[in-house]
Amino acid sequence: MSLRTLGLNTSVGRLFARSAEMTKSISTVLDFKNNAAESMDSCMTRCDQELGGHSTVHLTYDESMRAAHFHGYLNLDLPKNNPEITRSGYAMFRTKDQRESWLTGNSYWDWSEYSSLVLRVRGDRRKYLVNIQANTPLVTDLFQHRLFLNRPGEWETVVIPLNDFVMTNWGVIQDGCEINKSEIKTVGIGLLDKQYGPYSLYIDWIKVMTGAEVEKETQRSRSERLSIKGQENVEQEIGGSALNTNRYEDPKDTVF
Numbered sequence: 001m002s003l004r005t006l007g008l009n010t011s012v013g014r015l016f017a018r019s020a021e022m023t024k025s026i027s028t029v030l031d032f033k034n035n036a037a038e039s040m041d042s043c044m045t046r047c048d049q050e051l052g053g054h055s056t057v058h059l060t061y062d063e064s065m066r067a068a069h070f071h072g073y074l075n076l077d078l079p080k081n082n083p084e085i086t087r088s089g090y091a092m093f094r095t096k097d098q099r100e101s102w103l104t105g106n107s108y109w110d111w112s113e114y115s116s117l118v119l120r121v122r123g124d125r126r127k128y129l130v131n132i133q134a135n136t137p138l139v140t141d142l143f144q145h146r147l148f149l150n151r152p153g154e155w156e157t158v159v160i161p162l163n164d165f166v167m168t169n170w171g172v173i174q175d176g177c178e179i180n181k182s183e184i185k186t187v188g189i190g191l192l193d194k195q196y197g198p199y200s201l202y203i204d205w206i207k208v209m210t211g212a213e214v215e216k217e218t219q220r221s222r223s224e225r226l227s228i229k230g231q232e233n234v235e236q237e238i239g240g241s242a243l244n245t246n247r248y249e250d251p252k253d254t255v256f
Helices: 009-023 036-041 214-226
Strands: 026-031 041-045 055-060 067-074 091-094 116-122 127-135 143-148 153-159 166-169 184-191 197-209
Touching: 009 091, 036 041, 036 055, 036 067, 036 153, 055 091, 067 091, 091 127, 116 214, 153 214, 166 214, 197 214
Parallel strands: none
Antiparallel strands: 026 197, 041 091, 055 067, 067 197, 091 184, 116 153, 116 197, 127 143, 127 184, 143 166
């Protein structure tokens, strides 16, 4: 019998997790350069083919880049044999659901001591979303933020404060909902920009950080942005909303 059955999994799990995390300023979510096999094995992909759509999605390991490659083709054509589907065209990858522990039951990441999600990526000009699932009453709840890329075709560091993520459900923003950083289930990246065509995003690593480490990566990101010559309006520099929209529609019956 697990402690979950006894109703003690949450308190005991947090006790063990908190003591281990207190002294850490960085926690690695995925590291494809230094831990490729385990990181690749911990991820899964999904796309609109599950609902009869026509997009493709792949997450492969690129030896030359020493990075994961999220790529495929986004197709907005609707399924011919499913009239209930009125929108299509999505692709994503995310970490798999974490294994349950006999001691604590459900397993989550405890990010309550961290302030920012930091990614090292190399993308194209598509509009990607970073997706976080926390322990919420509805499985369709997602905390989302645009992955603002300023240097297509080059490696760059993206720093996203965890408190800037916006909760959505079926693409509708849920006002006033804060992310439960102590019970994080999954992390991933999705493409849902309503544009036909190929997409390509390389991922070196994804981490959560706090304190001086966030400042260091923020300075690194700022230096990379300032190295862009002739670009007067840097999207991330001038800010904007997390999703860059008041409403971001997911395809019907889609759960990232």
